[in-house]
């Protein structure tokens with residue numbers, strides 16, 4: 316009988332995979348079940364990274380190598396909170412690592428936010444990437460102006476995707492309905508709106524730079540927005556990303572538009588106040604902000620200067636938000652699982668034995684894919700210290716079969732890694748014929764059917 320420690324990693328995005336990799340590389344024997352709600356692994360690498368950034372997706376090769384390690388098992392199509400509870404996991408495994416990401420988006424809290432035509436960026440990203448929960452979202456891009464609220468990399472992804480030409484989209488794995496909708500859109504202007512100044516934007520320079528190379532869109536920046544107040548000028552001295560962003564923005568501001576079909580306008584110091592329209596988005600009201608230093612931070616403070624922009628679409632791209640896992644301690648203010656360097660803390664502040672977290676649900680929705688490697692390693696180091704100290708140990712009744720029995724009893728058809736391989740092969744073969752990396756299966760039933768072609772399920 317195996318004496319390996321049995322660990323459940325919940326979530327198969329970068330943090331989940333890096334956690335699984337660190338566990339499987341440990342000197343003590345470990346077996347890992349990566350439990351995933353979707354039939355497909357890789358989280359935002361599959362369903363968040365923009366399809367025109369294929370290089371970022373090559374990290375999936377590292378995940379494939381982790382999945383090939385002895386002791387790895389994928390249990391897709393299993394939802395924690397529905398098919399298995401936290402108590403089940405604590406009972407069935409020696410340790411649990413939550414790496415569930417940030418499942419929703421932050422709200423603006425302004426009137427009209429719910430009007431049809433006002434979308435969260437995360438919904439749009441999920442739609443063009445073929446997320447099975449969003450593939451039927453009724454995106455209507457039949458508008459002339461779209462406004463993207465936010466100054467992060469997701470806002471730039473959304474603006475850039477909207478601006479891509481059919482030729483730029485053709486070699487990507489963007490879903491066909493999204494390629495068609497973007498290609499047929501009469502969009503003339505995309506306005507990206509930042510509430511603070513260019514020196515405070517959180518997007519990164521390579522992503523900003525790319526906007527200047529779009530085949531179908533001229534990028535436009537008002538030079539007046541780039542005149543820095545003394546506090547911003549001082550802050551930029553110590554912030555390489557901001558300094559480089561400003562160099563790129565100055566180059567954009569100096570350009571003469573080439574007369575491309577779309578204008579991609581970057582605006583700053585503006586906050587949305589209301590979204591209006593009869594049954595659907597027609598206008599957005601913005602207020603001009605000035606910057607004020609509060610507690611050492613430059614914050615946006617509204618002035619009396621308002622303007623209204625006609626627009627048919629608003630994308631709210633103001634950050635992701637973590638969602639609590641039922642029965643797992645949650646810090647509502649930070650929207651993360653309550654933890655100390657990955658050890659989940661009970662409400663009284665003591666570590667919950669054998670319960671850990673990694674990635675966005677541990678530290679909040681920031682950082683690039685690689686940030687999750689360091690983050691997951693920190694968590695797994697804590698877990699292995701707890702093993703070493705005898706705070707967690709293998710219980711012989713915790714076997715792979717015990718998990719299968721519970722799933723079978725509940726009628727849950729888990730998709731194993733070979734099921735995912737079957738989906739992957741089908742998608743890649745469909746893409747190969749068209750010179751694309753893959754053509755994604757988008758509907759739940761298509762994905763489940765593809766996974767089951769080789770009858771690799773547990774029930």
Ligand code: NAP
Pocket residue numbers: 422423464465466467468469470472509510511515516517518522586587632633634635680681682683
């Ligand atoms: P983010 O970088 O945190 O940006 C959120 C933006 O929303 C900030 O500009 C923020 O402005 C603004 N904001 C927040 N509340 C607002 C409000 N009420 N009104 C107006 N604006 C508001 O988040 P993200 O873009 O969702 O990206 C998440 C993470 O994924 C980031 O670390 C990002 O770099 C990463 N990512 C990377 C890539 C890439 O590498 N290519 C692509 C996509 C995402 P303030 O600064 O004023 O708060």
